[in-house]
Amino acid sequence: MIRYTLKCDHNHSFDSWFQSTDAFDKLKAGGMIACTVCGSTMVDKELMAPAIRPTRSATATDTPLSSPQSPAEAALATLRAHVEANSDYVGMNFAAEARAMHEGAQPERSIYGEARIDEARALLEEGIQVAPLPFMSARKTN
Structure with a gap:
């Protein structure tokens, strides 16, 4: 990443x-x-400096990511909280779940998850409205 x-x-x-x-x-x-x-x-x-990891002794309050730094970041945090509270996380099954709801095989509900570019493009070509979210899922990758 x-x-x-x-x-x-x-x-x-x-x-x-x-x-x-x-x-x-x-x-x-x-x-x-x-x-x-x-x-x-x-x-x-934009040109940017590399991110440096804090030392192991650093606490969460020492890192700049502990709270939103700008109105845009605060808005994103609010959006993320809303999506996570009102939608089901379906992970890598997003494309299959969205398609099943579109076809009527499953009841419609709010979902979010992950899809490859080709999967997202195929959904759009099939008339299934999807949009990328401006944040990563909270799932652990390690």
Whole structure:
């Protein structure tokens, strides 16, 4: 995973995580990266410094991620809390779950999860409305 600081054509700055540099390039080329403030898809990477891990003795209050630093980050935290409280996390089964609900095989409900780019594109081509969320799932990867 790689985190980029991004900036839109309206000069809004925000951070986002990507699986790889290639994943960022494919999402950008497909118009699937949008500014978290204004929604513009004219987004580019900004120059950024590498992130350094805190020492093992550091506490959560020592890290800058312990609370939102800007109104945009606070809005994202609120959005994330709302999505997690009102939707079912379906993980990597997102595409199958969304398709089953669209076809009437399962009752409709709010879901969120993960899908590969080709899966998301196929859902959109089938008329199933999906959108990327501006945050990563809270699942543990290690």
